[in-house]
Amino acid sequence: MAIPSQTHQAWAASAIGADAKVVHAEGLHDGSSPWLLDIQYGNRTVKAVLRVADWQRIWGPAIATAAAGLRVAAAHDLPTARLIASDPDGAITGEPALLETPFPGNNKPPGPDCLYSAGAALAELHAIRADPTPDLPLRSHHIPPDDHPGDRRWANRYQHAANSDRAAILDDFCQQHPWARREQARAMLTNTRTSPLLQQADNRLSQYTPPKGTQVFLHGDVWLGNMHWSNGRCLGLIDWKSAGVGHPGVDLGAIRMHATIRYGPTAAQAVTAGWEDTIGQKAEAIPYWDAIAALYTPAALDDWQADDTAFDPTARRDDFLRNSLDRLDCPL
DSSP states (O other): OOOOOHHHHHHHHHHHOTTOEEEEEEEEETTEEEEEEEEEETTEEEEEEEEEOOSSSSOHHHHHHHHHHHHHHHHTTOSSOOEEEEETTOTTTSSOEEEEOOOSSBSOOOOGGGHHHHHHHHHHHHTSBOOOOSSSOBOSSSSTTOOHHHHHHHHHHHHTSOHHHHHHHHHHHHHHOTTSOHHHHHHHHHHOOOOHHHHHHHHHHTTSOOOOOOOEEEOSSOOGGGEEEETTEEEEEOOOTTOEEEOTHHHHHHHHHHHHHHHOTTHHHHHHHHHHHHHTSOOOOHHHHHHHHHHTSOSOOTTOOOSOOSSOHHHHHHHHHHHHHHHTTSOO
């Protein structure tokens, strides 16, 4: 099991107080970051959550985004964790890091009856109007900087090129994605897969101008596991590393898709009902944002976890996407 570096532990402890010390660290994601820390401070133990950039699962700039998101949440008294300290560029600790308070509840959704509450919680966030900033940029899809449609286009180009042309394509990719290591980029271009449905969706959606609407505060990575629950009710959202500003459909489409994959085709409407009743307006451009949410997922959802493993999450995603594309013929 990985543990935080001594430097990160010392930094986290110092944010709590002089002479504080980390006495235990529990990895919350497969034994790694984020970690739930027990920090001994005087005669009491303070719990805190430490997030550290690893440049694989947590992109470095995401730490600054998470800190900015938590500041906005605190300013508007949203129910979520509170920021304790941040080292957004790693100047103190060597790698970007953030320390926040734990948030009550758990991230195990209790069942389909929770979906109305999920939509209502999201509406509280979207009631906040916002303008983009460097740390909270304009978002056009969920879970940035992941770009699954773009990766599939590059991979299609690479895989169908002559062997003699592939080195040049790899060079072009690395030039346009300077953070990508060459061997990792080669593996991505070689192994990324697509499907006729995803190609159709990419082509269809490229013909649409993203719907305009009121720019609001976005979470950017909304799914049922990034919500905390208690007694069948959503207490609030966690994990703000993809936060930003944009059309509320970015978040709403993502949670509608996730709910559908987990609970079936009627689930999305329950989320929307909670959102609309709470915010006091109809959700706009749902077919477009549903399709965008589905498009910005991997071709195969093999690693998606659910309590019910009897269904195929990729098939449910595909059904959700087909339905969204069919509804694109209707007015947005």
